[in-house]
Amino acid sequence: MTSPSPARVPTSANRLVLLVSAALFINYIDRGNLAIAAPLIQDELHLSATQLGLLSSVFYYSYVLLMIPAGWLAERLGAKLMLGMGLALWSVATFLTGFTTGFTMLLALRLLLGAGECVAFPCESKLLAHAVEVGRLGVANGIVSFGYLLGPAVGTLLGGLLMAQFGWRPVFLVFGALSALWLLPWRGVVIGPPARSEGAAEPPPALPQILRQRALWGAALGLFSANYSFYFMLAWLPFYLIRARGFSVETMSLIAAWAYLLNAAAALATGWLTDRWIRAGRSASAVYRGTMVLNHVGTVLCMGGMVVLPPAAAIATLFAYQVLAGVASPGLFAIPQIFAGPKAAGRWIGVHNTIGGIAGLVAPVLTGVLVDRSGKFASAFLVAAAMSALGLIGWLVVMPRVAPVRWGSNARDANPVPAPIPG
Numbered sequence: 001m002t003s004p005s006p007a008r009v010p011t012s013a014n015r016l017v018l019l020v021s022a023a024l025f026i027n028y029i030d031r032g033n034l035a036i037a038a039p040l041i042q043d044e045l046h047l048s049a050t051q052l053g054l055l056s057s058v059f060y061y062s063y064v065l066l067m068i069p070a071g072w073l074a075e076r077l078g079a080k081l082m083l084g085m086g087l088a089l090w091s092v093a094t095f096l097t098g099f100t101t102g103f104t105m106l107l108a109l110r111l112l113l114g115a116g117e118c119v120a121f122p123c124e125s126k127l128l129a130h131a132v133e134v135g136r137l138g139v140a141n142g143i144v145s146f147g148y149l150l151g152p153a154v155g156t157l158l159g160g161l162l163m164a165q166f167g168w169r170p171v172f173l174v175f176g177a178l179s180a181l182w183l184l185p186w187r188g189v190v191i192g193p194p195a196r197s198e199g200a201a202e203p204p205p206a207l208p209q210i211l212r213q214r215a216l217w218g219a220a221l222g223l224f225s226a227n228y229s230f231y232f233m234l235a236w237l238p239f240y241l242i243r244a245r246g247f248s249v250e251t252m253s254l255i256a257a258w259a260y261l262l263n264a265a266a267a268l269a270t271g272w273l274t275d276r277w278i279r280a281g282r283s284a285s286a287v288y289r290g291t292m293v294l295n296h297v298g299t300v301l302c303m304g305g306m307v308v309l310p311p312a313a314a315i316a317t318l319f320a321y322q323v324l325a326g327v328a329s330p331g332l333f334a335i336p337q338i339f340a341g342p343k344a345a346g347r348w349i350g351v352h353n354t355i356g357g358i359a360g361l362v363a364p365v366l367t368g369v370l371v372d373r374s375g376k377f378a379s380a381f382l383v384a385a386a387m388s389a390l391g392l393i394g395w396l397v398v399m400p401r402v403a404p405v406r407w408g409s410n411a412r413d414a415n416p417v418p419a420p421i422p423g
Helices: 013-045 049-065 067-076 079-097 103-117 120-131 134-166 168-186 207-211 214-244 249-279 284-308 311-374 378-398
Strands: none
Touching: 013 049, 013 079, 013 103, 013 120, 013 134, 013 168, 013 214, 049 067, 049 103, 049 214, 049 311, 067 079, 067 120, 067 311, 079 103, 079 120, 079 168, 120 134, 120 311, 134 168, 134 214, 134 249, 134 311, 207 311, 214 249, 214 284, 214 311, 214 378, 249 284, 249 311, 284 311, 284 378, 311 378
């Protein structure tokens, strides 16, 4: 007889958060590569600005359409398995982009990339809601936000410099191959018991019950609004800096990298501050709403500044916008994770991020159309400012107080702020 194998020790919450953050870091490098390569691809493949916008937007067709199924599969098959499968798929799509021969093939690979990356946020939120206490969600989401916001910074700097030296095709090949290395440490992850109990005897809420939550629609509207300016920048910032402001590829890479780095640093700092404020007794609802209002009001002003100010001041305004976007980033997913809890986080975030992802369908291609028609970016920045103002309705009017939903009785929890956690 053989002795039974010892039970595997669950992966600590800290290690899990770091690995998930690394996955989102890779996610945003791979989805942002097209924006960096856009001027080079346009010249080689003879594409219009509208076609470039469509290539950026088509990623979100599969990304958005498959988001709710991805959340359901994260609940049914496990978030660990689905995140690993998704990363493998988007690594392949990134690698194959280096062999593309024309617009149609590039379009198909962008759809494949979206199909792989759609699992990221439902799985991330399911894992965090399962493994992290409410009083730690701010810093956990700050670390994850730091990962996916650092991705464009590193991707833009390294990708831009490498593309300037070697062309755009080798960069896709290298980044796609390196992305798959994340799967090696992920294989050893062991998911432990939930960090907070919700009554194990009660079944998870069905999707119709989730869809009846006013909190879902308010936060999702806020996410759509925040995402519009974010995806607008992610898709068009390199092109804008080169074509509209006259910077070289190398200078663009440095400016965009610093902008994204400020975004990531602000997200990490805000996640830490949010938890300190909440654990000190401040209302979670007031803290998270405050960061959202600051971001949306500031974004309206910054979008205008990037149009009317001279180059140096416009770059300063760009940096200010990135800081404000970073301030909002931890709350964009901590808020729905608090509402949903471990039982419903995967499916809730599937719906939440589907609505937010619609901004990715609209912003890149609409920007391309506006730039083709006017030859300038002014109208595109104006639309981004209007979309940012829309988010205030979601956070302040539609969304109720931030607190966990009691799924068994469908009642609101009376004490959303947990007691301080020792250590």
